[in-house]
Amino acid sequence: MPARLAYLLVLAGAALWGTTGLFVQNLYTYGFTPWEVVGIRLIFSAVIITLFLSIVERSLLRIRWQDLPLFVGTGIISIAFFNFFFFSVMEVSGISLAVVMLYTGPLFVAVIAKFVFKETLTAGKIAALVIMITGCMYAVGLIPLGSDSIAAAAVLFGIASGFFYALYSIFGKFLSSRYHPLTITTYSMILGGLFLLPASRLWEKAEAFTEPGVWWNGIGLAVAATTVAYVAYTAGLTHVESSRASILSIIEPVVAIIIGVAVFGDSFTLWQTFGIVLVFVAIIATVYGDTLVGRIMGKASLNRQS
Numbered sequence: 001m002p003a004r005l006a007y008l009l010v011l012a013g014a015a016l017w018g019t020t021g022l023f024v025q026n027l028y029t030y031g032f033t034p035w036e037v038v039g040i041r042l043i044f045s046a047v048i049i050t051l052f053l054s055i056v057e058r059s060l061l062r063i064r065w066q067d068l069p070l071f072v073g074t075g076i077i078s079i080a081f082f083n084f085f086f087f088s089v090m091e092v093s094g095i096s097l098a099v100v101m102l103y104t105g106p107l108f109v110a111v112i113a114k115f116v117f118k119e120t121l122t123a124g125k126i127a128a129l130v131i132m133i134t135g136c137m138y139a140v141g142l143i144p145l146g147s148d149s150i151a152a153a154a155v156l157f158g159i160a161s162g163f164f165y166a167l168y169s170i171f172g173k174f175l176s177s178r179y180h181p182l183t184i185t186t187y188s189m190i191l192g193g194l195f196l197l198p199a200s201r202l203w204e205k206a207e208a209f210t211e212p213g214v215w216w217n218g219i220g221l222a223v224a225a226t227t228v229a230y231v232a233y234t235a236g237l238t239h240v241e242s243s244r245a246s247i248l249s250i251i252e253p254v255v256a257i258i259i260g261v262a263v264f265g266d267s268f269t270l271w272q273t274f275g276i277v278l279v280f281v282a283i284i285a286t287v288y289g290d291t292l293v294g295r296i297m298g299k300a301s302l303n304r305q306s
Contacts, residue, residue, distance in 0.1 A: 006239035010248045011283070013233025016225055018255025022263065023221035030208045034087035037221075039193075039200025042079065044222035046193035049186045060183045067178065073171035074184065075191035080199075082164035085157045092154040101158025106132060106247045108166035113242045116170060125244070128285040132250050135278025138271050139257055169242040172234055181234040185227060247282060254279050 020041075027037050053060050063071070086102050106129055113119040137143045175184045208214055237245050254276050 001235075001239045003239065006236045007248065009232045009236030010240055010245045011236075011251055013229045013231070013236065014249035014252045015255045016229035016232065017249070018252040019259060020221065020225040021256050021259055023217045023225060025264065026213065026217045027221070030211060030214050032205060032208065034091075035084065036200045036202055036205060038080070038083040038087070039196040039202050040218045041083075041221050041226055042075075042189055042196050043193040043202070044218045045226040046186070046189040048219070048222050049182070049189060049227050053182060053186060057182075060180050061186065063179065063183060063187060067175065070171050070175050071184075071187040071191055074168055074175065075188035075193075076195045078164050078168040078171060079188060079192045080195050082161050082168075085161035085164060088157045089154050089161060092157065101155070102161045102165055104133070104159060104162030105166035105169075106250070108163050109169045109242050112166065112170055113173075117173060117242060119241050124285060125247070128247050128282045131278055131285060132247055132282035135275045135282055136250060136253060138275025139253060139279060144271065169237065169245055172237050173242045176234060176238040181231045181238070184234050185230040188230065189227070250279055250282060 024037050027040065032040070050061070082102070089101055110119075110121055110125060110129060114121050172184060233245070233249065240248075257272060257276065
């Protein structure tokens with residue numbers, strides 16, 4: 001797969017994650033809690049993608065049982081738990097802090113990948129991480145108007161959300177060399193869905209499922225914002241370093257903010273615009289940063305020799 005296509009798939013997957021709010025906001029109107037929406041997301045996704053593969057390509061449903069712990073890693077340890085901590089921060093301190101803390105994930109990926117996959121923590125990656133974090137903080141409005149009084153629980157839950165979010169890239173990297181992206185996504189959703197089925201207690205909201213809108217939004221959330229998003233991201237991850245893929249995924253909150261403004265009428269400040277620009281700069285730095293640094297260093301070396 002060409003490198004540019006791999007980067008594009010990672011970006012597309014992350015952008016689709018950013019559409020989650022379109023469906024989630026509608027599901028909230030039916031009285032669902034955030035934890036219940038996470039259950040709908042994973043359970044619906046597991047059913048839809050399993051039925052699809054059963055009809056189209058059953059061979060993709062075959063896995064080696066010794067790899068099951070890795071699928072537990074992507075489906076339960078990563079997807080289920082990062083959602084739990086992510087929504088917990090929302091309840092304690094609001095969406096801005098939740099998003100910023102969630103996107104500490106690339107920091108964890110860069111550090112873990114350095115030791116697990118021996119990926120180099122280059123100057124380009126470090127620069128992209130710094131720009132990315134700064135841009136995200138501006139985009140969600142934490143700076144320059146942020147508050148210094150942040151609850152300790154929110155900070156701890158936020159760090160946990162970023163850590164568990166990062167683990168998908170780590171577990172997914174191990175699996176991406178052995179399985180088709182659809183297989184990885186399917187079993188991640190199955191195991192995450194099985195975990196959340198009793199945890200979310202959705203049977204207590206059985207009456208809500210008589211509403212057609214719940215099904216339309218649940219299916220939309222499962223297909224567009226989850227199944228297709230994870231397949232695209234995982235496919236790109238096969239040919240992109242985990243740390244780079246994680247940084248590229250920062251486009252998700254940018255898409256979410258744009259949808260909030262265009263669809264839900266959220267206010268859009270100059271600082272948010274500045275933050276979004278920084279996020280795109282981070283994306284460019286992720287793809288081309290090391291090349292640019294190499295050229296600059298090479299020119300500097302030539303100048304010294306001359």
